[in-house]
Amino acid sequence: MMEEESNQIIFILFSGAFLAALMATFVVSMVILHRQRQVQNKQKMDQIKAEYEKTILNIENEIQQDTLKHIGRELHDNIGQLLSLSKLYLASSKPEKQSEGKQLINQIISEVRGLSKTLNLxxxxxxxxxxxxxxxxxxxxxxxxxxxxxxxxxxxxxxxxxxxxxxxxxxxxxxxxxxxxxxxxxxxxxxxxxxxxxxxxxxxxxxxxxxxxxxxxxxxxxxxxxxxxxxxxxxxxxxxxxxxxxxxxxxx
Amino acid sequence: MIEKFLARIEDNYYFHMVAICGLLSLLFFLLLDQEKRRSHYILVPFLLVMLVNFYEILATFMVVNKPINEKFHRLLTDEPFLGWNAWVYNIFYYQVSKLGLLLLIGINLKKALSKRIVWVLGIVFLLYCIYSYFSKTYPIHGIQQPILYFLSNTILIIASGLFFMDLITEEYYIEINPLTYLPFWYITIIMFHSVIVFMADVAVEYLTFENTRVYYMFNLVSRVLYVILLGVFTYLMFIGKNFISRTA
Structure with a gap:
């Protein structure tokens, strides 16, 4: 009778230990799965961040390219013309033409200042x-x-x-x-x-x-x-x- | 009467541990600011610690004070009074505290569907408790309540499972380290407790009368896990937040 009871207790102890081990495995698995999810999420976030930075960089480049084109056009069509005109005026012997030439130089300075501001973002x-x-x-x-x-x-x-x-x-x-x-x-x-x-x-x-x-x-x-x-x-x-x-x- | 009560609890270490947790929880809870005291994450564990203290004292008192026990017994049932205090545990441990634990798991769930499932489980359990009392299929003063024991443990195991599902699927938990998150620990202990005592609870009548050594062994395991659970709740009152780390 005593032996039968001991066997029962040993069986229950083993069952309890097995159950506890099963539960522990379950909880540890949950923690591991959670950690894996954290790692995956971090990788995803890094990827999104990299894509974001790449997009912003591309946009900055595109805007700078546009700005350079715009400056090129301005130098050729506007400032270049103004410089040629002021050269002519300044070379003139007439004082009023020289005065106009000086005004044009001032205009050129202000145009160049305006353009230089657009060079960076x-x-x-x-x-x-x-x-x-x-x-x-x-x-x-x-x-x-x-x-x-x-x-x-x-x-x-x-x-x-x-x-x-x-x-x-x-x-x-x-x-x-x-x-x-x-x-x-x-x-x-x-x-x-x-x-x-x-x-x-x-x-x-x-x-x-x-x-x-x-x-x-x-x-x-x-x-x-x-x-x-x-x-x-x-x-x-x-x-x-x-x-x-x-x-x-x-x-x- | 008080001497009898003290003599009864003198070598009951489980009772001592529960009382220590109760006193510490009460002290830490009172030291918390109003906002934290009103937080569900603090209030529900605190009420659970108080509930355990209440029913343990009541159960012991019912053993040493038979006339009062008999009065309560007469209120609850017409069955002959045998001097048992099982009704205290049947009502407060197997019904009220299990619903409290279910509520605690429920407030820690993030997914709307999981919350709904927990609500349904709670309502089904509550309805069964009311039905079982009025139908008198299993008298509330007896220890033969297999369906109640089965249901109480099952709802907690399912709710714990839902929490772990949330843990690995919900956005909220992505940045959280579960090892420093107190709800993770107390829900793990609730799940361990429910799984380990599941069979013992369902077969409690057989074990009590036929195999007392096994009954005491399971009782010991259950009590150890419950003390750990109360210890975690007390620690929660102490730090006043769900996270162990300082930065959280």
Whole structure:
């Protein structure tokens, strides 16, 4: 009887030990799985960070390339012309021409100062997004290409440099696409805040295009990805003959 | 009466440990600021420690004071009074404290579905408790409550499993080191306790009368795990937060 009871106790002890070991294994497995998930998450975060930095770097390069092109054009078309003219005036024996030449030199100095400021990207920090859009639309209007309109609600948006860089580049790209491919007679940009989001709507009454065609969509995919790197969203609605409506949204 | 009570608990080390945890928890809880005292993560463990103290004192008191025990017995049932205090454990340990532990696991769950499952488990268990009392299938004053014991342990095992599922799937836990997260430890102990005493609880009547050595062995394991659980709760009152590290 005693032996039977001892056997029962030993059996229960073993069962208990087995159960405890099973439980311990379960808990340790959970901790290991959790750690693996942490490692995977860290790798994913590193990858996202690297992609983000790469996108920002690309955008900075693109803006600098554009700036260099712009400076090249300015040097050739504007400053070069002004220098030639001032050379002529200064070489003249007439005092009034020499005086005009000196005024031109002052104008050149101020033009060069203005250009030198655009060489680095510090201007991005000093300018508001609204000012930038306004400048871009004024440039388009000054060429007589089409009519433009800027609608803005509320105060200036407080954006960090990276967000502003991406938005500037995406807006530039959207406007370039409209000018190059859509031949619109009117472009309107509206900046609104609603439902905890900031929205920039770029609308034109140009030719429009079929957004389902992959050849047309690759540039849009790039813009969409760029918006996603800053936590934003890119939406495009267009069809042939119906113009294009682009909405860029960013959480506040 | 007090002498009898003290004599009863004199060599009951489990009772001493529970009382120490209770006193320390009360002290640490009172030292916490109002905001922390109102936090579910602190308040529920504190109430559980107090509950264990309450029913342990009550159970011992019911053994030394038979007339009062009989009065309570008469309130609960018409069955003949045998002098047992099993009703105290059946109500406060197997029903109220298990629901409290389920609530504690529930507040630590992040997934809406997991929370809903825990709610359903709690409601089913509560309904069974009410049904079993009024149906008198298993009298509340007896130790033969296999379904109640089965259900109480099962809901805690399922809820603990849901917590571990949350731990490996939810965003909230990605940055957390589980080894420094106190809910991880107390839910692990709750799960260990429920799994290990599962069979012993269901077969408690057989073990009590047929194999007392095994009954005492399981009782000891259960008490050791419960003291560890109360110790973790007391430590939680002491640090006043779920994380062991200073920075968290």
């Amino acid at each position: 510090d201007w991005v920090e000093s300018i508001s997004l609204e000012e930038f859009i306004s400048q871009q639309l004024d440039k388009i209007k000054s060429t007589g290409f089409c009519e433009v309109e800027l609608q803005k609600e509320g105060e200036n948006w407080a954006l960090d440099k990276d967000q502003k860089l991406v938005l500037i580049r995406v807006i530039q790209e959207c406007l370039n696409n409209a000018i190059k491919h859509a031949s619109p007679s009117f472009i309107r940009i509206s900046m609104t805040e609603q439902d905890g989001k900031r929205k920039i709507q770029i609308m034109d009454d140009g030719k429009g295009f079929d957004t389902s065609l992959s050849s047309q969509g690759s540039g849009m995919t790039n813009l969409r990805k760029r918006m996603e790197t800053i936590g934003g969203h890119f939406e495009i609605n267009s069809s042939p003959g119906q113009g294009t409506d682009i909405i860029l949204s960013l959480p506040i």
